[in-house]
Amino acid sequence: MTCAVLCIGTELTRGELVDTNGPWLAAALTDLGFEVLEKATVDDDRARIISAVRRLAGVARVIVCTGGLGPTTDDLTSEAVAEALGVPTERDEPSLDHIRRRLEKLGRTVSPTNAKQADFPRGAEILPNPIGTAPGFQVGIGGALLFFMPGVPREMMRMFEEQIVPRIRPLAPSESFQIRLRTFGLPESVVGERLGGVEAAFPGVTIGYRAHFPEIEVKVLARVKSEDGDGEGSKAPKTDDAARALCERATTEVRSRLADVIYGEGHDTFAGVVGRALRARGFTLAIAESCTGGLVGHMVTREPGASDFLLVDAVTYANSAKTRLLGVGEDVLRGHGAVSAEVAAAMAEGVRRVSDADIALSLTGVAGPSGGTAEKPVGTVYLAVASAKGTLVKHRVFPGERLQIQTLASYLGLSLVREACG
Amino acid sequence: MTCAVLCIGTELTRGELVDTNGPWLAAALTDLGFEVLEKATVDDDRARIISAVRRLAGVARVIVCTGGLGPTTDDLTSEAVAEALGVPTERDEPSLDHIRRRLEKLGRTVSPTNAKQADFPRGAEILPNPIGTAPGFQVGIGGALLFFMPGVPREMMRMFEEQIVPRIRPLAPSESFQIRLRTFGLPESVVGERLGGVEAAFPGVTIGYRAHFPEIEVKVLARVKSEDGDGEGSKAPKTDDAARALCERATTEVRSRLADVIYGEGHDTFAGVVGRALRARGFTLAIAESCTGGLVGHMVTREPGASDFLLVDAVTYANSAKTRLLGVGEDVLRGHGAVSAEVAAAMAEGVRRVSDADIALSLTGVAGPSGGTAEKPVGTVYLAVASAKGTLVKHRVFPGERLQIQTLASYLGLSLVREACG
Numbered sequence: 001m002t003c004a005v006l007c008i009g010t011e012l013t014r015g016e017l018v019d020t021n022g023p024w025l026a027a028a029l030t031d032l033g034f035e036v037l038e039k040a041t042v043d044d045d046r047a048r049i050i051s052a053v054r055r056l057a058g059v060a061r062v063i064v065c066t067g068g069l070g071p072t073t074d075d076l077t078s079e080a081v082a083e084a085l086g087v088p089t090e091r092d093e094p095s096l097d098h099i100r101r102r103l104e105k106l107g108r109t110v111s112p113t114n115a116k117q118a119d120f121p122r123g124a125e126i127l128p129n130p131i132g133t134a135p136g137f138q139v140g141i142g143g144a145l146l147f148f149m150p151g152v153p154r155e156m157m158r159m160f161e162e163q164i165v166p167r168i169r170p171l172a173p174s175e176s177f178q179i180r181l182r183t184f185g186l187p188e189s190v191v192g193e194r195l196g197g198v199e200a201a202f203p204g205v206t207i208g209y210r211a212h213f214p215e216i217e218v219k220v221l222a223r224v225k226s227e228d229g230d231g232e233g234s235k236a237p238k239t240d241d242a243a244r245a246l247c248e249r250a251t252t253e254v255r256s257r258l259a260d261v262i263y264g265e266g267h268d269t270f271a272g273v274v275g276r277a278l279r280a281r282g283f284t285l286a287i288a289e290s291c292t293g294g295l296v297g298h299m300v301t302r303e304p305g306a307s308d309f310l311l312v313d314a315v316t317y318a319n320s321a322k323t324r325l326l327g328v329g330e331d332v333l334r335g336h337g338a339v340s341a342e343v344a345a346a347m348a349e350g351v352r353r354v355s356d357a358d359i360a361l362s363l364t365g366v367a368g369p370s371g372g373t374a375e376k377p378v379g380t381v382y383l384a385v386a387s388a389k390g391t392l393v394k395h396r397v398f399p400g401e402r403l404q405i406q407t408l409a410s411y412l413g414l415s416l417v418r419e420a421c422g
Numbered sequence: 423m424t425c426a427v428l429c430i431g432t433e434l435t436r437g438e439l440v441d442t443n444g445p446w447l448a449a450a451l452t453d454l455g456f457e458v459l460e461k462a463t464v465d466d467d468r469a470r471i472i473s474a475v476r477r478l479a480g481v482a483r484v485i486v487c488t489g490g491l492g493p494t495t496d497d498l499t500s501e502a503v504a505e506a507l508g509v510p511t512e513r514d515e516p517s518l519d520h521i522r523r524r525l526e527k528l529g530r531t532v533s534p535t536n537a538k539q540a541d542f543p544r545g546a547e548i549l550p551n552p553i554g555t556a557p558g559f560q561v562g563i564g565g566a567l568l569f570f571m572p573g574v575p576r577e578m579m580r581m582f583e584e585q586i587v588p589r590i591r592p593l594a595p596s597e598s599f600q601i602r603l604r605t606f607g608l609p610e611s612v613v614g615e616r617l618g619g620v621e622a623a624f625p626g627v628t629i630g631y632r633a634h635f636p637e638i639e640v641k642v643l644a645r646v647k648s649e650d651g652d653g654e655g656s657k658a659p660k661t662d663d664a665a666r667a668l669c670e671r672a673t674t675e676v677r678s679r680l681a682d683v684i685y686g687e688g689h690d691t692f693a694g695v696v697g698r699a700l701r702a703r704g705f706t707l708a709i710a711e712s713c714t715g716g717l718v719g720h721m722v723t724r725e726p727g728a729s730d731f732l733l734v735d736a737v738t739y740a741n742s743a744k745t746r747l748l749g750v751g752e753d754v755l756r757g758h759g760a761v762s763a764e765v766a767a768a769m770a771e772g773v774r775r776v777s778d779a780d781i782a783l784s785l786t787g788v789a790g791p792s793g794g795t796a797e798k799p800v801g802t803v804y805l806a807v808a809s810a811k812g813t814l815v816k817h818r819v820f821p822g823e824r825l826q827i828q829t830l831a832s833y834l835g836l837s838l839v840r841e842a843c844g
Contacts, residue, residue, distance in 0.1 A: 011630070012445075012448070012461065013448055013458040013459065013460065013461060014448055014449065014452040014458060014628075014630065015444075015445040015446065015447070015448030015449025015450070015451075015452055015458070016449065016452075016630035016631065016632065016641070017445075017632070018440075018442065018445040019441070019444070019445060020440065022437075022441070022463070023434075023437040023439070023440040023441060024437065025437070026434070026435055026436055026437030027436065027437025027438065028437070029437075030436040030437060030438075036435040036436060036437070036465070037435065037464065037465060037467070037470060038435065038462065038463060038464050038465075038470065038474075039434065039435055039462070039463040040460065040461070040462050040463070041444070041460060041461040041462070042459070042460050043458070043459060043460075045459070048459060048460065052460075055477075206436075208433065208436065208438035209433075209438065209439075210438060210439065219438065287737075289716075289719075292723075293719050293720055293722065293723020293724065293728065293732075293735070294711075294716035294717065294718070294719025294720040294722075294723060294735050294737065295716065295720045295723075295724075296716070297711075297715050297716025297719070297720075297737045298715055298716040298717045298719075298720045300715065300716075301714075301715020301716060301717075301737075301739065301789075301828075302715065302717075302824065302825050302828065304790070304791050304792065304824060305792075306715065306739065307739060307740070307793075310715075310739045310740070311739060311740040311742065311743050312736070312737060312738055312739060312740060312743035312747060313715070313716050313735075313737035313739070314734070314736055314737070314747065315709075315716065315719045315723075315734060315735035315736070315737065316734055317723065317728065317729060317732045317733060317734060317735070318729070318732070318733040318734060318777075320733065320777070320778070321733050321734035321777055324776055324777070325734060325736065325747055325776060354746055354747060355740075355742070355743055355746070356742075367723075368726070369726050370726065370727075371729075402724065402726060403724050406723075406724065
């Protein structure tokens with residue numbers, strides 16, 4: 001049972017908008033157990049929409065389409081699909097009522113262009129849009145089922161999940177189960193090498209990678225063929241269990257190969273995991289940043305609940321601030337330079353003293369692009385963690401540009417905090 | 423002269439990777455003056471690659487393709503294109519030498535799978551890859567020119583600009599010129615409404631929008647038809663000048679309609695513009711954050727050269743830190759609460775005092791999701807700017823979720839700093 005995705009819109013073919021609907025739908029269909037053959041994007045051109053719809057209906061059984069259902073004259077999807085089917089469009093009165101009620105709520109009345117959004121190819125099944133103006137619709141061409149939704153991502157996602165998934169799930173040739181693991185510390189190529197052979201060892205399992213610098217998310221997807229053959233009728237719950245069991249077996253293997261770099265799964269974030277470790281021990285945290293300029297604090301505080309443990313983050317960018325706020329000795333700064341093990345230690349100890357925190361982290365370095373020297377090149381960072389156990393200092397030279405250096409240093413700093421909780 | 427973009431890779435049709443090459447190429451081709459009819463994405467399947475290549479060669483004159491040139495058995499682009507052309511693949515010795523030299527630098531030798539990257543359809547013109555292993559190639563099918571590049575974005579962008587642009591620019595049916603304006607303060611729909619009629623008033627001009635929350639980038643693109651007809655031969659410089667002049671006239675109109683929200687153009691960033699304003703006056707800056715948790719500091723310091731003006735950013739998350747580091751009175755905190763005009767003022771004045779900065783900004787609020795009250799709901803933020811002129815306090819209730827509230831508050835804070843420089 002094969003699928004295709006069609007995105008319609010000149011803003012997409014001109015690259016004015018980065019298409020997020022296409023990848024989202026491709027992933028959702030894959031996760032449901034379908035094979036996605038093609039994603040196509042065409043501009044708002046009647047002939048090209050007709051030709052894409054007809055062509056895809058000839059190669060795939062389920063085609064999910066977004067875009068071109070808006071009120072403007074550019075929005076041609078409904079008319080083009082009617083033409084592809086050889087039928088006229090017809091106004092759907094319940095949809096027009098829905099559009100009228102939504103616009104009235106916004107203090108507006110229905111114009112002829114809005115009314116156009118209630119016109120659908122004759123015979124189409126309407127797919128209501130609970131959170132937007134434009135309804136969607138479903139039609140059949142030959143043996144293919146085609147679904148059309150508006151291009152607004154929120155509306156599209158809601159309609160897909162509420163209306164399309166129940167209609168197509170029984171058609172999926174396999175049942176699937178997935179686990180997403182979050183890693184930090186290795187480049188994607190090395191993560192891939194470490195997992196070499198896992199797919200072969202667990203037939204039905206696919207490993208996917210998604211990089212969000214500096215993290216690599218590893219998706220373990222298990223598919224098990226539906227027991228009732230080609231997907232007609234409802235699935236036996238056994239298929240479901242088998243997919244989950246296969247996924248869990250493969251994930252155990254993946255975990256053992258990446259044990260040193262997996263920090264969490266699903267929607268975990270690195271700072272969130274570090275926060276959990278602090279909370280579990282009842283520890284408070286203080287931070288003193290220099291080259292990272294507030295990034296560590298931002299990572300920690302973009303997670304809800306940071307006030308449970310974070311007392312202060314002193315971004316002491318100027319030397320005078322290091323002295324005045326943290327009590328770093330002027331002689332230490334003069335003698336070793338602001339980027340030094342001694343200053344990192346004094347910053348961590350200083351911020352711990354002024355805040356009474358259990359654990360204090362400091363970072364000082366050269367984020368670049370200027371400020372590097374032969375001895376301390378761009379990328380040099382000293383990190384220190386001070387706690388009741390004493391002060392630990394680390395030295396690294398990170399590769400990359402300014403923001404990459406800041407990000408890598410911040411991640412390493414948070415790792416050190418997590419270790420200090422251990 | 424029409425174009426199409428073809429992206430090849432199962433990781434794309436499965437939605438495991440969000441395609442950034444497709445939108446980038448679509449925008450680059452549009453900017454060069456081409457009309458992009460379609461972006462297609464197919465999986466690493468020989469038959470589907472062949473069918474896509476043949477089909478697109480029938481509808482467009484220039485087809486730019488990425489992906490499937492890697493060393494693994496999944497990478498089938500070269501073989502599939504050869505089959506589409508009805509020719510065998512042949513090994514290109516200079517390419518093999520290039521691959522060997524690159525791998526040797528990495529301490530590796532050429533395996534048979536690597537050697538495969540030097541196999542191209544007979545008669546193809548090789549496109550060298552200066553920064554990666556896999557070269558690209560160019561072939562003709564009927565009247566269409568097809569270009570194939572690896573999918574690694576860095577390599578693809580470099581090869582496109584160095585090798586494909588010079589080959590296709592003479593074919594572009596028009597000359598184009600663009601100006602990108604950066605705005606902050608209005609939603610995309612309102613920016614669009616304000617610019618209603620500009621495209622009609624300046625024929626040949628297209629306005630594009632790209633949202634990076636909370637900013638909207640407005641692209642003014644002017645196209646002027648090449649004087650030498652259908653794009654054969656080189657352009658008269660006059661066409662170039664005419665496109666620039668048209669773009670500048672339209673941009674003047676756009677600027678007048680968005681004067682209150684445009685903060686810069688091209689690669690400007692909001693924090694960078696605020697930094698320029700501080701530098702121009704020779705002012706130093708101190709920040710005291712609470713609900714924004716370091717985000718203002720991060721925005722300021724991700725720009726190179728922040729050390730010219732930034733002295734300190736005290737993220738005083740706990741009340742005790744507000745008192746100890748900034749001298750905010752415990753009675754003020756008790757009497758008005760940490761989220762109050764009084765505490766915002768005391769934080770700004772406190773951080774200015776401890777740092778001797780010319781301008782001090784403070785932010786305190788409720789970023790949520792918890793912590794809101796009827797009187798001070800989630801989104802409530804007090805901001806203060808202290809300078810030699812005195813202390814100014816602002817109060818806002820921002821919509822959205824935690825990170826959106828933090829982001830909007832940080833932008834407003836930086837706006838206030840810019841105003842204080844004025």
